[in-house]
Amino acid sequence: xxxxxxxxxxxxxxxxxxxxEQPISAYTILDRLRDHGFRAPLQVYRAxxxxxxxxxxxxxESLNAFVAxxxxxxxxxxxxxxxxxxxxxxxxxxxADEFHDHEIDHRLTVWAKARNFRPEKTxxxxxxxxxxxxx
Amino acid sequence: xxxxxxxxxxxxxxxxxxxxEQPISAYTILDRLRDHGFRAPLQVYRAxxxxxxxxxxxxxESLNAFVAxxxxxxxxxxxxxxxxxxxxxxxxxxxADEFHDHEIDHRLTVWAKARNFRPEKTxxxxxxxxxxxxx
DNA sequence: ATTCATTGCGTTATGCTATAACGTGTGGCA
DNA sequence: TGCCACACGTTATAGCATAACGCAATGAAT
Ligand SMILES: [Zn+2]
Ligand SMILES: [Zn+2]
Ligand SMILES: [Zn+2]
Ligand SMILES: [Zn+2]
Numbered sequence: 001x002x003x004x005x006x007x008x009x010x011x012x013x014x015x016x017x018x019x020x021e022q023p024i025s026a027y028t029i030l031d032r033l034r035d036h037g038f039r040a041p042l043q044v045y046r047a048x049x050x051x052x053x054x055x056x057x058x059x060x061e062s063l064n065a066f067v068a069x070x071x072x073x074x075x076x077x078x079x080x081x082x083x084x085x086x087x088x089x090x091x092x093x094x095x096a097d098e099f100h101d102h103e104i105d106h107r108l109t110v111w112a113k114a115r116n117f118r119p120e121k122t123x124x125x126x127x128x129x130x131x132x133x134x135x
Numbered sequence: 136x137x138x139x140x141x142x143x144x145x146x147x148x149x150x151x152x153x154x155x156e157q158p159i160s161a162y163t164i165l166d167r168l169r170d171h172g173f174r175a176p177l178q179v180y181r182a183x184x185x186x187x188x189x190x191x192x193x194x195x196e197s198l199n200a201f202v203a204x205x206x207x208x209x210x211x212x213x214x215x216x217x218x219x220x221x222x223x224x225x226x227x228x229x230x231a232d233e234f235h236d237h238e239i240d241h242r243l244t245v246w247a248k249a250r251n252f253r254p255e256k257t258x259x260x261x262x263x264x265x266x267x268x269x270x
Numbered sequence: 271a272t273t274c275a276t277t278g279c280g281t282t283a284t285g286c287t288a289t290a291a292c293g294t295g296t297g298g299c300a
Numbered sequence: 301t302g303c304c305a306c307a308c309g310t311t312a313t314a315g316c317a318t319a320a321c322g323c324a325a326t327g328a329a330t
Contacts (some may be wrong), residue, residue, distance in 0.1 A: 088250070091255065107144070111223070112223065121262045126243060126252070126254045
């Protein structure tokens with residue numbers, strides 16, 4: 001992965017996401033960075049675009065929120081960048097658990113190949129209650 | 136499936152979705168129903184809530200759009216209502232292909248069971264180019 | 271028949287999410 | 301020097317979704 005160094009804004013946004021430890025919206029990020037000079041949504045969205053491109057951040061479609069990648073140091077599947085990532089999102093506490101399943105990945109690939117569908121980005125999100133919140 | 140008869144608004148919204156044959160946004164639905172007396176987004180969203188509850192309509196999280204269920208007459212998995220539905224969405228032409236894969240369903244269930252995670256709703260969406268648009 | 275709860279409906283206002291369009295400044299490079 | 305690519309800042313606007321109010325119809329239960 002040839003990742004260029006992060007710019008100042010990108011670092012600030014990434015830092016907020018890492019500290020959050022759970023998905024947060026772009027506007028929440030904006031609010032947390034007002035003291036650092038952020039004034040407009042675009043400053044956040046532009047940084048998020050680059051960070052997601054670089055694989056450092058994931059967007060959760062069912063939440064309209066963003067989360068720092070939990071597999072930054074995993075070597076599985078080349079830092080999971082070659083595989084599809086899935087999330088289990090607790091509607092109780094907001095925690096999002098990132099995981100990867102080869103077999104699911106494989107099945108989706110097979111489906112796509114059989115239909116000459118060329119996948120670009122795959123979203124897998126399970127919403128529900130985590131063990132603690134379901135108890 | 137004990138489905139109550141649709142109300143007038145619900146029928147109108149469902150009809151628009153069936154005719155569309157591809158995902159459309161709530162506001163697009165609203166525009167197409169202005170001649171039938173629709174004036175506000177809530178009229179659409181309330182109908183969509185009921186229709187998705189009833190399994191007649193699916194929401195595509197990565198598009199913020201809605202689509203009529205393509206499996207209304209399929210008996211697989213009890214009209215697929217017991218299984219998870221997946222979509223392949225073409226970013227070229229907008230077509231969304233609804234399908235179901237037992238194995239994926241199974242893997243997700245296994246993952247959840249192992250962690251005492253209680254799933255409520257699962258989203259699987261592959262975005263990419265369909266055979267025609269990729270050519 | 272009156273009461274009560276439920277459900278759908280209509281309207282206004284508001285909030286949240288995301289991008290368009292413009293201009294500035296900087297660093298690399300022919 | 302002129303050019304290009306890119307990050308950045310700002311204002312305005314577009315697009316998606318819900319809160320909160322009130323009314324009307326329905327269908328029990330008393
Ligand atoms: Zn990741
Ligand atoms: Zn939880
Ligand atoms: Zn369906
Ligand atoms: Zn296509």
